[in-house]
Amino acid sequence: MNTAFALDVKLIPASQFTLDELTGIYNQTRVDYMVPMPMNAARLAEYISVYDVDLEHSLVAVQEDDLRGVAMLGVREGRAWITRLGVIPTTRRTGVGEALMAGLLDQAEKLNIQFDMLEVIKNNTPAHTLFLKLGFYEIGELLVLRRSPVPPLDPVVADAQRLERHEALTLVGRDRGTQPWTNQSESLFNAQEVSGLYLTLGDGSRGWLVYQRQKFTLTRFIYKTEVGDPVKLAYAFLSHLHHQYPRLDTHIENIQVNDPHLPAFYQMGYVESFRRIEMWRGTPPQSLLAR
Ligand SMILES: CC(C)(COP(=O)(O)OP(=O)(O)OC[C@H]1O[C@@H](n2cnc3c(N)ncnc32)[C@H](O)[C@@H]1OP(=O)(O)O)[C@@H](O)C(=O)NCCC(=O)NCCS
Numbered sequence: 460m461n462t463a464f465a466l467d468v469k470l471i472p473a474s475q476f477t478l479d480e481l482t483g484i485y486n487q488t489r490v491d492y493m494v495p496m497p498m499n500a501a502r503l504a505e506y507i508s509v510y511d512v513d514l515e516h517s518l519v520a521v522q523e524d525d526l527r528g529v530a531m532l533g534v535r536e537g538r539a540w541i542t543r544l545g546v547i548p549t550t551r552r553t554g555v556g557e558a559l560m561a562g563l564l565d566q567a568e569k570l571n572i573q574f575d576m577l578e579v580i581k582n583n584t585p586a587h588t589l590f591l592k593l594g595f596y597e598i599g600e601l602l603v604l605r606r607s608p609v610p611p612l613d614p615v616v617a618d619a620q621r622l623e624r625h626e627a628l629t630l631v632g633r634d635r636g637t638q639p640w641t642n643q644s645e646s647l648f649n650a651q652e653v654s655g656l657y658l659t660l661g662d663g664s665r666g667w668l669v670y671q672r673q674k675f676t677l678t679r680f681i682y683k684t685e686v687g688d689p690v691k692l693a694y695a696f697l698s699h700l701h702h703q704y705p706r707l708d709t710h711i712e713n714i715q716v717n718d719p720h721l722p723a724f725y726q727m728g729y730v731e732s733f734r735r736i737e738m739w740r741g742t743p744p745q746s747l748l749a750r
Pocket residue numbers: 460461488489492543544545546547550551552553554555556557558578579580583584585586588589592
């Protein structure tokens with residue numbers, strides 16, 4: 460790292476900035492990003508709330524009076540999540556990204572957290588190299604999938620029960636602490652418009668799907684096959700879901716590449732948008748593994 464240059468960069472708690480300022484700097488750091496993900500202040504506010512982003516322990520890099528970069532820290536019991544890291548293109552390779560990351564890891568340690576998680580888009584070499592340098596290691600590969608609405612098909616014959624929010628969240632449970640952050644229980648508990656489907660097929664197989672319904676999009680799927688073949692069950696619950704919402708797009712993220720339900724998603728018209736690498740630093744505390 461070029462410390463001579465980075466030394467005159469100050470790291471200031473993100474809580475000292477308005478949401479508009481944070482949105483502005485975040486968007487500036489992502490103008491050339493591999494997957495365009497522009498934010499507005501309302502979306503950033505929702506992101507902060509759903510993912511338990513702690514702005515007091517998140518950081519903005521400032522040089523003289525100019526904002527140069529940002530990095531945010533999600534905080535949950537026994538674990539921290541690095542997110543929204545970016546440095547504006549004209550300031551890159553001068554040590555600011557590493558300073559922001561080191562600053563966030565310090566903040567996590569101050570909160571007595573020694574287990575840090577993140578995801579990085581596959582082939583994002585600058586970020587991946589930075590994370591390896593700071594002691595993160597690869598855990599696995601995750602998929603981001605999309606499905607456009609297509610004319611409805613008949614749902615698979617099954618006993619299908621709609622689950623209200625509280626029933627859906629009870630099935631999700633509270634033991635998903637080492638899942639990717641976006642798919643942990645807290646993310647679902649913090650989200651609006653969560654409901655689900657419980658399906659029993661004629662051959663006795665059964666399972667459930669919990670999801671969030673946004674205005675134009677279905678998202679945040681958590682699902683489980685309790686009995687039977689995961690592909691058959693997933694095909695059945697997806698056929699019911701898409702029959703119920705024939706006009707909505709679907710966008711789901713951070714599905715493990717070895718998820719046994721995946722063939723059903725492809726059969727149902729889902730396509731891969733991109734892949735992420737999941738990385739950890741430190742080891743998950745026993746309290747997370749034991750739950
Ligand atoms: C990733 C990013 C934040 C790095 O910020 P930066 O200020 O340029 O990084 P630094 O100058 O502090 O570099 C620190 C280390 O990162 C790695 N690195 C940074 N840029 C790199 C590049 N282009 N190629 C390879 N490694 C790179 C190196 O290990 C470097 O250490 P070194 O200088 O000893 O080789 C920046 O490239 C960025 O904002 N990218 C777009 C947004 C993004 O990808 N965010 C991460 C999402 S997960």
